[in-house]
Amino acid sequence: MHVPDGFLDVTTSVATGVAAAAVVGVALRRAREEVAETTAAAPMAGLVASFVFAVQMLNFPVGVGTSGHLMGGALAAVLVGPWTGLLAVTVVVVLQALLFADGGVTALGTNVLLIAVVTALVGYAVAKGAMAVLPKRPASAVPAAALGALVSVPATALVFVGLYAVGGAAPLDLGQLTTFMLGWHVVIGIGEAVITALTVGAVVATRPDLVRLVRRYRTSLVVTAADGTSREVTAGDTPVAEGVRRIGMGWVAGALGVVLVLAGLVSSVASADPDGLEYVAEQLGFLETAEDSAVAGSPFGDYAVVGIDNPVLATGLAGVLGVALVLLVMVAIARLAAGRRARPQGSRETERV
Template identity: 65%
Template sequence: MHVPDGFLDAPTSVATGAVAVVAVGVALKGARRELDDRTAPLAGLVAAFVFAVQMLNFPVASGTSGHLMGGALAAVLVGPYTGLLCTATVFIVQCLLFADGGITALGTNIDLMGLTTVLVGWAVFRALQSVLPKRLSMVAPAAGIGALVSVPVASFLFVALYAVGGTADIPLDNLAAAMVGVHVLIGIGEGVITGLAVGSIVAVRPDLVHGARRVLEQRELVVRTQQPSSGAAA
């Protein structure tokens, strides 16, 4: 979904760039509340993992391939603010060093693949956590579903931006059908990768996973408030 230079007109690119700058500025402040001495190193590992996995494409359909976007994964592992910083860093490096996505479209790519996937993925994840059993085993499936939903939403937002400021001569209905249809399939791959990655970390170090904190806090509260057994009382 990396948008190249010239695919959106100048006013649209400037507007998306401004949104990206504001979002990253807010994330810089919010990340201070999410990170501590234990979890700060994980943020660097998450950014490196997203960067590496985005280099690997998997086949989708009709000669189309997809790759991990990583917004939901980063949000669940290190928090939504830090997750946005991780993904934004990846897209900046890809743009400047690997020409993956246009420089004038950098703000657009951060908004679509970073901000949108982080916000949507995290919102779906938290909504599922509120209704699913409060167990660590539910963290990975909720993260996977959040990732799955975030990808087609990002593609739909791209279609909306194209409707406002697209410069290519592509019928809007054809573009919408192609983008959303393909990215639903890509979202399935994203969900599987996200679920497996989150599940593997939760299995060994759940205390490092931002999305598992509420589950762990609730478990500690239950343990601390348990009444002593009759044998102990005797």
């Protein structure tokens, strides 16, 4: 649901830009607690952001002539926290607009508000509410995250309808717009829920301690002291960050490898059909109000490197470049948000991974 330039008037676009900037500013402050908990937080935030970027390249068909793609806010929030997750998707949206001409430049605030803010905060709130009634164990994060993802997509569609009611570029029957947007985005939300469940399930199965939504629940870990002795601790019952926690280079390499395969290879088989918003705009007759992005001539526009004739190679290289940039920028932001972490006193235990 990347809104192009022209769908909303200038006043509304400016207002959404101001609102998005204000929320991102709050997120930078609130994310400090989330990313300062463990040294694994910054690389995990970078991996999550790069994964969202890669999977957003993979449009999946949802109907005749229509496609959808992951928005990722609920997924990111469940894994790294709502504020860090919001920042992760914001980085994705900003780089998409400025380098890949995906979403309008004047509509950047609108897209951050819709794709990052609404999905992360709504998705996390729903997932956290679900955890209140589900069994208190890490595996419960999978259905909780799926539900959060499912709800976040139509919620975002409704926010778009509200913005269009205030400053839409063309007169429309708002009831019809609401029906179309909700109808298609509920279906897209099912795809979002499936992708989110599979991803969270994979992390829970391998490193449940990295899933922030369930870090308070019982997760057995083995930590090794400097003298070589080991003991088991329980996340939530014991301060797991007694020493320096590490994410593990093997786990990072595996996760990054999956991301690169998705962006560099699988992206070439993504559906070319218009996404839900574009399809609705075409059906209701306001697609012609869309304007070309100011960076439409980017050498990486439309996720293809200019000058490379092979479309698979052109898309793959653009995807790999995007993954690298998103990863680096998000890790830098996470470390900046965390500030200087005070080193724990006493034990210098590190987690065995």
